[in-house]
Amino acid sequence: MKAFLLILLLAAAPSWAASSNAPKPDIGKGGQCVEDPQWMRKNHMHLLKHQRDETVRKGIREEKLSLKNCIECHASSKDDSVIARVDSFCVACHRYEAVNIDCFECHSGMRKSAWLQRNAK
Amino acid sequence: MTDIDVQRRSFLKTSLGVAAVTIAPGMLLFDAAHGQPQAAGGKVRWGMLIDTAQCKPGCNDCVTACNRENGLSGGANGQARSPLPNPLPQAGEGANDSLRESHLKPTDPQWIRKIELKDAGSGRELSLPMMCQHCEHPPCVDVCPTGASFKRADGIVLVDKHRCIGCRYCMMACPYKVRSFVHEPLHDQNPDVPRGKGTVESCTLCVHRVDRGQRPACAEACQNKAILFGNLNDPDSEIARKIRTVASTQVRADLGLNTGIRYQGL
Numbered sequence: 001m002k003a004f005l006l007i008l009l010l011a012a013a014p015s016w017a018a019s020s021n022a023p024k025p026d027i028g029k030g031g032q033c034v035e036d037p038q039w040m041r042k043n044h045m046h047l048l049k050h051q052r053d054e055t056v057r058k059g060i061r062e063e064k065l066s067l068k069n070c071i072e073c074h075a076s077s078k079d080d081s082v083i084a085r086v087d088s089f090c091v092a093c094h095r096y097e098a099v100n101i102d103c104f105e106c107h108s109g110m111r112k113s114a115w116l117q118r119n120a121k
Numbered sequence: 122m123t124d125i126d127v128q129r130r131s132f133l134k135t136s137l138g139v140a141a142v143t144i145a146p147g148m149l150l151f152d153a154a155h156g157q158p159q160a161a162g163g164k165v166r167w168g169m170l171i172d173t174a175q176c177k178p179g180c181n182d183c184v185t186a187c188n189r190e191n192g193l194s195g196g197a198n199g200q201a202r203s204p205l206p207n208p209l210p211q212a213g214e215g216a217n218d219s220l221r222e223s224h225l226k227p228t229d230p231q232w233i234r235k236i237e238l239k240d241a242g243s244g245r246e247l248s249l250p251m252m253c254q255h256c257e258h259p260p261c262v263d264v265c266p267t268g269a270s271f272k273r274a275d276g277i278v279l280v281d282k283h284r285c286i287g288c289r290y291c292m293m294a295c296p297y298k299v300r301s302f303v304h305e306p307l308h309d310q311n312p313d314v315p316r317g318k319g320t321v322e323s324c325t326l327c328v329h330r331v332d333r334g335q336r337p338a339c340a341e342a343c344q345n346k347a348i349l350f351g352n353l354n355d356p357d358s359e360i361a362r363k364i365r366t367v368a369s370t371q372v373r374a375d376l377g378l379n380t381g382i383r384y385q386g387l
Binding site: 052053054062068105106111119 | 306318
């Protein structure tokens with residue numbers, strides 16, 4: 001039984017890793033400022049949801065956990081956005097997992113500096 | 122309390138402060154340079170005093186600044202669709218702005234409006250900006266079924282758009298009619314000012330700027346310095362001193378809402 005499970009595991013793992021469908025997001029500048037990538041993949045939504053209430057209702061604007069700060073590093077270096085293309089940072093995985101996000105119906109997916117540059121009058 | 126007690130206290134306070142600066146200078150600097158990690162405090166009450174004598178008729182600078190800061194269209198994309206004709210054409214420097222304003226569709230959000238008043242009896246004319254009055258007892262908060270409409274600890278009345286379902290009860294409850302509903306999808310919002318279709322919005326007192334220690338965009342844009350922004354609770358602030366010395370009015374004071382926006386010379 002154990003051997004069977006092991007074989008199953010060995011057979012399953014490479015097939016997922018080698019899958020050509022696996023998302024390859026454009027991570028922009030990237031880097032790690034909150035937690036390691038695996039933890040973030042699993043838990044980023046809880047951090048964002050917690051932080052949004054703290055910010056909107058109490059005015060606690062902790063930069064490290066703010067959506068704006070995530071976008072600052074993870075926006076693509078090509079188009080300064082986390083949502084513009086199918087391989088953009090947010091879109092790539094959310095498309096793959098078929099999880100729809102509403103964040104960017106109100107929030108800007110653009111780096112602030114780029115937005116300012118474009119809207120400078 | 123004896124004199125020694127007081128001295129001891131102040132000594133302890135200063136030495137603690139010095140210790141904090143010596144031990145954690147990096148942390149203090151970090152706090153100053155980055156966003157605001159503490160919550161907005163209840164000791165502060167943000168407010169405005171608007172001097173109607175300084176507010177020029179026809180001048181629209183506060184409205185334009187608000188539109189630009191918060192990404193409101195201000196009628197800019199409504200020009201092709203048939204606008205309501207402006208019944209009050211104005212001469213002088215404000216003519217262009219009022220022309221633009223005439224292109225506002227009935228569904229375009231407005232956070233701040235310029236109002237021109239005329240007393241029928243005396244013929245006295247007044248001009249003033251009207252926006253969310255940031256009441257101490259806001260009716261919009263009372264009626265909100267989801268708790269989206271709320272008052273922050275520092276007196277700023279806001280809509281939590283994560284909870285707003287767009288029912289517009291608050292718009293009906295507001296005696297000043299200053300809230301707007303977003304009817305159409307929006308794109309390319311200011312990263313500091315998230316706005317979206319299906320929610321109610323109004324003047325936020327530029328909360329993103331206030332939290333950074335800046336003044337609201339309208340107060341900064343007013344060339345005649347008609348809009349004075351500050352902390353009503355701090356007796357030494359300019360606004361509190363002025364409210365102590367000159368006569369100021371709250372609009373519809375009879376409702377007992379204790380508004381944060383006060384008018385002088387109304």
